[in-house]
Amino acid sequence: MRILILHRIPYHKIDYHLGIDHDRHDVYYIGTEKSLATIPASLPCKQLLRPGIDRASDEVIAIVKSLDITFDRVLSLSEYELLDAARVREALGVSGPGVAKVEKVRDKLLMKRLVAQAGLRVPRAIALAEYEENPRIADWTGRTVLKPLDGASSEDVVVFDSPSALITALKDHRTGVYSLDHATRASATARFEIEEFVTGPILHFDGLVKDSRVAVVVGSRYVGTCLDYASGMPLGSVQIDDHPVARDWVQKVVSAVEIRDGSFHLEAIDHAGSLVFLEIANRVGGADVVDTFRMRTGIHLPSCELKLLIGEDVELHTTPDSGVRYGWFVLPGHHMPRGGCHLHGSQGFVSHPWMARWNQLAQGQPLPRHITYQATEAPAAGVVAGPSTQELEQLLEDLFASVRIESLPLDAAAWGERHAA
Template identity: 30%
Template sequence: MTTDLRDARAGRVLVVEPMSSGTALLGAAHDLGLETVVLSHDRDDRRLPDRLRKDIDTLVVLDTNDEPALLEAAVRLHRQRGFAGVLPGFEFYVPAAARVAARLGLPGLAAASVEEVRDKELMRRHVASAGLRTPRFAAVAAAAELPAAAAEVGFPCVLKPTDSAGSIHVSRVESLDQLKNAYQRLTHDQRLDLGRGLDGRVLLEEYLDGPEVSVEGYVAAGRVTVVAVTRKLLGPEPYFVELGHVVQAELEPAVRRAVEAYAAAVVAALHVTVGPFHCELRLPGGEPVLIELGARMGGDRIPDLVGIATGVPLAHLAVAAHTGLDPQEVPLGSPRAKYAGIHFFTAPGPGGYRAVHGLERLRARPEVLEAELHLPPGRAVPAAHDFRGRIGHVLYATDSYADALELRRTIDLGVTFD
């Protein structure tokens, strides 16, 4: 996407640790006439992809998990030449980016309430206090608290870290023994995600039986705009690994209206006053109930699916909202298809795979836009308990919702690993 705004909108934007869908913010900023400054650790699992470097005008390497150092660098750079806005490049950095923006006097989420969109316990409490339905829940900070929390919530229930992402250690449990074992696995897991470990704080919450969707939208000038509703396709329980998405979800008109109204109310309850949001819901009996909300674009290429199916450039609108640009000035594209989807592959076991079959045949199909493997044969692969067990994806477009679901099934059955 290119626009004629480059000359009219001179300035630069600060992006903190662009990862996942946040990488699209850099190209969007260039399209809107802004230079890009990136703060990144740029090593280990925070190493910036090589393909991204062409979109970075200035790279400052520092530990982005050290918020005082991050704030000091941002202030110094702003004094040298002011920023038009500050954006988080990944959901872990939403609170830090909000506090930086507040310090610099730039558009952003309120620093006093921004933790509500990261801490799931705070999120639940604020949404419930607004009179909206949420799952029953109880917060746990130590193993000794599990029995009382389970008695309050009941079985089956879902265990999830209070401050994590990517379905890491999210699982359904049916008994107190299962709950204790799941919590022990969580607390003994020393792996890091973007340099961050788990701290043992979890939520125990009511299990909701129903389809899962997410609402994609943005807030600008106090107005909530819903752009799309995504159907989310999960792997087998007890885990909740996201293995596919389809935009748009096909819902009954009354359910769609309820979903959009509920998401807008959640956005208001959590004080999301600027920028994009990704609101995950379950629909037990067709009624929307919050799973969680992120004050950022959805991951897993959802913004690309939205662009294909609607023509709406979410990354451009995110940059516009955080730099004070009127979203009406952001040109919309044209839909490439009525529906767009993505399917993620998982390996047949934790030992990885030696060979893949059927992928080239799949690439020849006209509906398939991308078919890629993220991990090569022979590489060890974690068990498919969270996003780390996914080894590749296929992105596709169709002209009907039924075709989107059927093609995903064909992809799942037609590509095999051994």
């Protein structure tokens, strides 16, 4: 089988060789120079370089057509390139989910409508363009969320005190979203929705779908929120106990958005003991979700997903629940002034008996300039393992309150020379 992979996620986060036999199949990776650089030199595959200037699907289609190669599968495991892979499949006549199918797990307004039609509660939501034309169609008065229809990592997500406060910010060009506050606003408006702010802890459910059925799922509860992380606050997550009611709810969501095969990352709000749908993605969760999921179940999500996507059988043998719960955390640095990372107050946590893994930037290493959940890019990140959800949550709360990141002036080139030495 000839397989084309739109390669964006660093290779070590997926380990494609665990799910695809590269000796048996003819595997092509296409990506930017930065993305292709993460592929192991010893991996038997072909690499296609794209400029990374235009839309990914346009570049991929042009390159493939110029080579006159046909593919049996076109895959992407990146949230940002799922639709690109669908466009490539349609343009090249390759089997697999098309654009209309993939939009059900990318368009946040569409997915909420489908889940609501299945009888589940969702936040009330409206397309931003419709709301601007008629503000009276927003039938709530409290806090209101502005967000991109197809965004990730809470980028360009802003919370306002009310729908009317949002309207005022739009008129005054001060929403805090660059594309809405500047000359590109007209075209950008179509990319956004608004929704009511539903209170409660945020949960995420991660798992695998096989033949439209949820084969395995693990629930977790965030410590902090992705939105606060985008603003510079620490973020973590701790696994919770399995519950048949939650599993049934997850299956209803998966069925509503018509996921047939692959991984999913589903977020919900625990509002007064009832689950309210937030959003779902047909890909693995970020940060250290893959590792903590494997620690709990013995299953490596990306490799199982890849086998399903190329039509190979997947035997799912989960390990018995030992009672140990796992979690992850990440401390941001993208919001800080440009400079070198200096970490304070971490000593007692690095050696904590529940600290399964600790990663941190070297003292003086340049801080990231973009929102990232990657353990190798964030100032500090790690995995924890302990006897209960509540005890791990307390550990993370203590860690977040104690560890401090400082940005000091740095000559990045000089740091690179010292680090290399």
